[in-house]
Every structure is written in structure tokens, then in C-alpha cells.
Amino acid sequence: MLEKRTPLNVQAAIERCIDQSQKMPLIDVSIEDSLGYYLAEDIIAAYDIPMFDKSPYDGYAIRSAASAGASGDNRLAFKKIDHIGAGSVSTSVLSDNEAVRIMTGAPIPEGADAVVMLEQTVETAEGFTLRKSFEPGENISRQGEECTKGEVVLTAGTKITPGVIAVLATFSYQSVKVRQKPTVALIATGSELAAADEELAPGKIRNSNGPMIAGLLAEMEMDTETYRVTADHYEHLLAIVERALSKHDIVITTGGVSVGDFDFMPAIYAALSADVLFNKVAMRPGSVTTVAAKGSQLLFGLSGNPSACYSGYELFVKPALKEMMGAANVHAPVIKARLAADFTKANPFTRFIRAELDMVSGTVRPAGFNKSNAVIAIARSNSMIILPGGTRGFKAGDLVDVMVTRLTDVAGTW
Numbered sequence: 001m002l003e004k005r006t007p008l009n010v011q012a013a014i015e016r017c018i019d020q021s022q023k024m025p026l027i028d029v030s031i032e033d034s035l036g037y038y039l040a041e042d043i044i045a046a047y048d049i050p051m052f053d054k055s056p057y058d059g060y061a062i063r064s065a066a067s068a069g070a071s072g073d074n075r076l077a078f079k080k081i082d083h084i085g086a087g088s089v090s091t092s093v094l095s096d097n098e099a100v101r102i103m104t105g106a107p108i109p110e111g112a113d114a115v116v117m118l119e120q121t122v123e124t125a126e127g128f129t130l131r132k133s134f135e136p137g138e139n140i141s142r143q144g145e146e147c148t149k150g151e152v153v154l155t156a157g158t159k160i161t162p163g164v165i166a167v168l169a170t171f172s173y174q175s176v177k178v179r180q181k182p183t184v185a186l187i188a189t190g191s192e193l194a195a196a197d198e199e200l201a202p203g204k205i206r207n208s209n210g211p212m213i214a215g216l217l218a219e220m221e222m223d224t225e226t227y228r229v230t231a232d233h234y235e236h237l238l239a240i241v242e243r244a245l246s247k248h249d250i251v252i253t254t255g256g257v258s259v260g261d262f263d264f265m266p267a268i269y270a271a272l273s274a275d276v277l278f279n280k281v282a283m284r285p286g287s288v289t290t291v292a293a294k295g296s297q298l299l300f301g302l303s304g305n306p307s308a309c310y311s312g313y314e315l316f317v318k319p320a321l322k323e324m325m326g327a328a329n330v331h332a333p334v335i336k337a338r339l340a341a342d343f344t345k346a347n348p349f350t351r352f353i354r355a356e357l358d359m360v361s362g363t364v365r366p367a368g369f370n371k372s373n374a375v376i377a378i379a380r381s382n383s384m385i386i387l388p389g390g391t392r393g394f395k396a397g398d399l400v401d402v403m404v405t406r407l408t409d410v411a412g413t414w
């Protein structure tokens with residue numbers, strides 16, 4: 001008899017996935033290999049930045065008091081007593097009307113309290129003249145003006161970006177504490193799937209979900225193993241899923257989760273004695289998305305329909321992977337934007353529409369044909385419009401929620 005499934009609210013389903021996601025063990029990773037991980041420790045300033053008072057310009061370090069009264073009609077002369085570049089320290093101590101020729105980044109010599117830019121000077125045999133007076137501290141980058149020793153500059157859970165790597169390098173880190181990345185098995189199921197090098201016999205289609213999910217995982221720099229399925233046979237599929245579970249933290253399947261005669265995933269979860277967290281979500285597409293847990297391992301049964309498969313990954317897999325890696329913020333940003341066109345369809349359940357968000361005008365429109373089986377709209381989208389269940393009749397200009405999935409490659413200029 002057909003199993004009756006009770007739909008779970010989509011936000012509750014996401015929370016269930018996150019609650020079930022166990023944090024991965026701590027490891028040290030070299031900063032060269034740290035991109036894409038999340039900091040598992042706060043980063044504390046090991047010293048003041050800048051570490052010393054320094055010159056922000058190529059010019060001359062002077063005593064500001066010696067410049068008092070300088071003007072176009074009263075040029076004051078300074079004598080050059082030393083010359084330093086970044087990386088060198090002057091041993092000179094300045095007295096009135098003495099100056100050290102100094103390059104950007106070099107420490108301010110003792111006695112100096114201002115820097116004159118080269119462009120503000122006229123060279124003389126002994127040094128230079130200037131026609132403007134300087135305030136104490138003028139043109140000096142102060143020690144500790146960016147941060148002081150002991151300050152928490154980045155908190156645990158921050159994604160390691162090139163900017164974070166710059167901070168780690170600044171504070172002499174060679175390696176940093178992170179949480180290991182989970183390893184992922186990827187299994188596209190379906191007897192209809194013909195791999196890229198196989199003939200497209202009648203009834204067969206190309207496997208687009210497999211390469212798409214592999215790409216989504218690659219974006220997160222996950223270590224993924226793809227398993228090949230030859231046909232929808234229960235024993236064959238069960239053996240592959242068991243093999244995947246023996247090696248990986250996460251098993252992602254696509255297809256075979258609905259109620260069809262060849263949808264074997266429900267029986268496989270039962271055979272594995274996996275704890276099914278949900279097998280129906282009150283959303284479109286992707287209502288059949290199923291997530292199960294086997295101890296600390298998670299099995300994501302994404303729908304076979306490409307748009308449903310994509311949405312399932314963004315909504316459930318991505319936050320779970322982030323949670324396991326210790327990310328402080330696991331959710332995709334949801335912003336408000338105005339619909340660029342009417343959307344008249346009824347939404348019995350929360351609807352996710354692959355969409356084009358125009359960040360410049362703050363408008364959003366569906367990215368073309370948008371049924372569960374659509375594939376092109378995924379490629380054209382940078383976001384998903386979220387329309388709440390139990391609504392209909394959205395008009396152009398209405399403010400709607402938009403989940404931003406891809407922030408790069410968005411049109412815009414300045």
C-alpha cells in the first residue's frame with residue numbers, strides 16, 4: 001500500500017538538518033590550504049597594527065614645530081641628515097630644521113612628529129624648502145591605529161577568505177585551527193540516465209543532476225567521490241549506498257525518492273535502519289526531498305527533477321555542510337526585492353522560484369520556464385524568490401523575499 005507522507009514545514013525541515021549535523025573534528029591546516037574552511041578559533045592580535053609609527057608617504061620626517069610660519073612668501077629650509085626606506089630604522093635623532101628623507105612604510109625617526117610629502121618640497125643642495133606648516137602627528141600612521149595587541153580581530157566561525165588569510169599572515173600564523181571538511185559521496189540514480197559518453201537511446205536522458213551537484217560541492221571545495229549507478233535495481237543501489245556510507249560522512253543521492261515503482265531510496269533507508277528526518281516538505285519544487293541520519297552520517301535524498309534537486313541542495317545540504325564545518329552563519333541571506341512581473345500562480349505550499357535578482361534596481365524576476373523539471377532556469381538564476389504557502393496573485397512591484405544564492409557575476413557598474 002502507498003505510504004502516506006506528512007509534509008513538514010520547510011524551515012522546520014532545514015532546522016532538523018542543522019540539528020542533526022555534528023561538528024567535524026578539529027584539525028590544523030596550513031594557511032596556504034585554508035581557503036574555504038571556517039575558523040575554529042578566534043584570531044587575536046599578536047601585536048599592534050601598525051606595529052610602529054610609520055610614514056604613509058614618500059617624503060621627509062620633520063619636527064612640526066620647525067615648520068611654524070612657513071608660507072608661499074616664507075619658505076623654510078630643512079637639512080637632510082639621513083635617508084631610510086621601508087624595512088630600515090634611522091638611528092638619527094632630529095633637532096630643529098633637520099629632516100630624514102623617508103619612504104612609505106618606514107618607521108618615524110626619534111624627534112620627528114610629521115611627514116612632508118615629496119611633492120610639497122623643493123629640493124636644495126642641503127635638503128629642501130617647504131611653504132606650509134605642519135601639525136604634530138600630521139601624515140603619520142600611528143602604532144595601533146588599526147588594532148591593538150590582544151584585540152579579537154576575527155571570531156571563530158568566520159569563513160576563511162583571501163582577506164582572512166591576509167590577517168593570519170599579518171599575525172605570523174603558519175597554520176590555523178579549523179574543522180575538517182566532511183567527505184561526500186554523490187550518487188545520481190535512474191535507469192534513464194545516460195552518461196556523457198553513452199548513446200542517448202530512446203527514453204534515455206543526460207544526467208545533469210550529477211555534474212550540477214558535483215559543481216555545487218566543488219564551489220564549497222568539498223572532497224567528493226562520485227559513484228556510478230548502472231540501473232535502478234534495489235540490490236545494486238543498496239550496495240552502492242552501503243559502500244558510500246563505509247567511506248563518507250555525507251551521501252547525496254538524486255532521484256528515486258518518490259512513490260514510483262523504481263523509487264528505491266525509501267526502501268534503502270529502511271534497510272539501513274536510517275532515521276528518516278523527513279520525507280515530505282511543504283514546498284515546491286522538491287516536496288519529496290528526503291533526509292535521513294545514520295549515526296553522525298547524513299543521507300540527502302534529493303529529488304530527480306533538476307530544479308527540485310538544485311533547490312534541495314541549496315536549502316538542506318549547504319547549511320548542513322556549513323554547520324559541520326563550524327560556520328557561524330549557515331543560512332543563505334534572504335533579502336527583499338520587488339517583483340519585476342506579475343506572478344499569478346497559486347502557491348499551495350511555499351514556492352521557490354529560480355530567479356534573476358537585479359541588485360542595482362532591487363527587482364527580481366523568474367529566470368524563465370520554472371517547473372520542477374526545468375534545468376535552464378537554474379543556470380540563469382542567481383537567487384530564489386520565496387512565496388509563502390497559501391498565497392496567490394503577486395503583482396509586479398510587490399515586495400517579496402529573495403534567497404541570494406550566488407552573489408558573484410551580478411550585473412552592475414559604477
Ligand SMILES: Nc1nc2c(c(=O)[nH]1)N[C@H]1C(S)=C(S)[C@@H](COP(=O)(O)OP(=O)(O)OC[C@H]3O[C@@H](n4cnc5c(N)ncnc54)[C@H](O)[C@@H]3O)O[C@H]1N2
Binds near residue numbers: 254285287372
Ligand atoms: N504519484 C506521485 N508521483 C510523483 C510525486 C508524487 O507525490 N506522487 N511527486 C512528483 C514530484 S513533485 C517529483 S519532484 C518527482 C520526484 O521524483 P524522484 O525524486 O523520485 O525522482 P525520479 O522519479 O527519479 O526522477 C524525476 C524526474 O527527474 C529526472 N531525473 C532524474 N535524475 C536525473 C538526473 N540525474 N539528471 C537529469 N534528470 C534527472 C527523471 O528522468 C524524471 O523525469 O516525482 C513526481 N512524481
Ligand code: MOO
Binds near residue numbers: 287288289308373
Ligand atoms: O515537489 Mo516536486 O519536487 O515539484 O518537483
